[in-house]
Amino acid sequence: MDRLEAKRSILYLILFIAFIGIQSSCNQPQRQKEENGMHHSTDQHEHVLDDSVAVCVSDGLPSRSAAIAQSGSTIEAIGSDNSNMIWIKSGVFSMGSDAFPDAQPVHEVSLDGFWIDEHEVTNAQFARFVEATGYQTVAERTLDPKDFPNVPLDLLVPGSAVFTPPSKKVGLDNYLQWWKYVAGANWRHPQGPGSSIKGKEDHPVVQVSYEDAAAYAKWAGKRLPTEAEWEYAARGMRPNRTYYWGDELKPGGKWVANVYQGDFPVNNSKEDGYEETSPIKSYAANPLGLYDMEGNVWEWCSDFYRPDYYQSSPKKNPKGPNDSLDPQEPGLVKRVQRGGSFLCNAQYCERYIAGSRGKGEVGSASNNLGFRCVSDNPPPKVKD
Secondary structure (H helix, E strand, O other): OHHHHHHHHHHHHHHHHHHEEOOOEOOOOOOOOOOOOOOEEEOOOOOOOOOOOOEOHHHOEEOOOHHHHOOOOOOOOOOOOOOOEEEEOOEEEEEOOOOOHHHOOOEEEEEOOEEEEOOOOEHHHHHHHHHHHOOOOHHHOOOOHHHOOOOOHHHOOOEEEEEOOOOOOOOOOOHHHOEEEEEOOOOOOOOOOOOOOOOOOOOEOOOOOHHHHHHHHHHOOOEOOOHHHHHHHHHOOOOOOOEOOEOOOOHHHOOOOOOOOEEOOOEEOOOOOOOOOOOOOOOOOOOOOOOOOOOOOEEEEEEEOOOOHHHOOOOEOOOOOOOOOOOOOOOOOEEEEEOOOOOOEOOOEOOOEOOOOEEEEOOOOEOOEEOOOEEOOOOOOOOO
16 A cells, blocks of 8 residues: 555656646845836736746646646636726836846836726635636646546546645755645635635635636636736836835735745744735735735736746737747746735745736646736626
């Protein structure tokens, strides 16, 4: 039995490595002082940057095959999730960060106005979407044996990546020490079998791939934000600062975002009261009325990811490059992610720094990855 279990562990590791996608790097921040401007009103209710940059693998995701990512039903129905949205008025701002190679150069961007969800999509909202459409997320779908010819059929089970702290202090050069592929992990069971979202209806939904997020947005009559829209909204009419909330990590000695405290990855001190996700609106909104634009969970954006895109991106309404390229994993299609998560901290990953970028393979999911939506049109008035 011990040999059998050891064999299974090795094979699960092989499967997990086949899924892995690394999504962000971890240079230290430098203060910026560019200016930006926003206004808001609420609704009623081929140069590739140096790839030797240290990789922020606290947010690595399991990369699934293109066949799995493209499988499943297509949602045709257009509905509304009745989410409160904030109007972001058109304007100009300085986008990017001098602290991160893939966020340079800092450049001026002009955007048309748009509506954006005031908070990340919740478990309750996603559950209504699934109930209305019968949608099955990527993490719940059967794996195709053709994509994993060297893995026994009994190990090809649906699942996803789960942050699993090691039992003792480890070096920070191997993310497989704290990321595990867990069979049965999905949006209903974020940490795998035995875990549940019961009582967490107001937490952000996690374990959603880009495909899942895009399907939800389409059903709701919305879309995913461009990374320019996301950053513009996150800056909230403030001059460029170290963090979206200001220049101090803990203004007034208080945590103002759900990020990691303690000795990563072995000891989360939970100074902010949360080990994993926090309920929406647990922290103060930014000046535009938006919650959790930093920390809590990573958020999918619609742009393909390229580390050199800012060198040639258009000034007016940039929508990202025509294709993706991650020099670390050139064979994978990746999209931008923004905001960092409950696993980011100054010790290891600081992607809650203003202007910083994340990235993820489009079929990937994990228990620290979610999304919010935007719209070019006013949200419909829908009764509960």
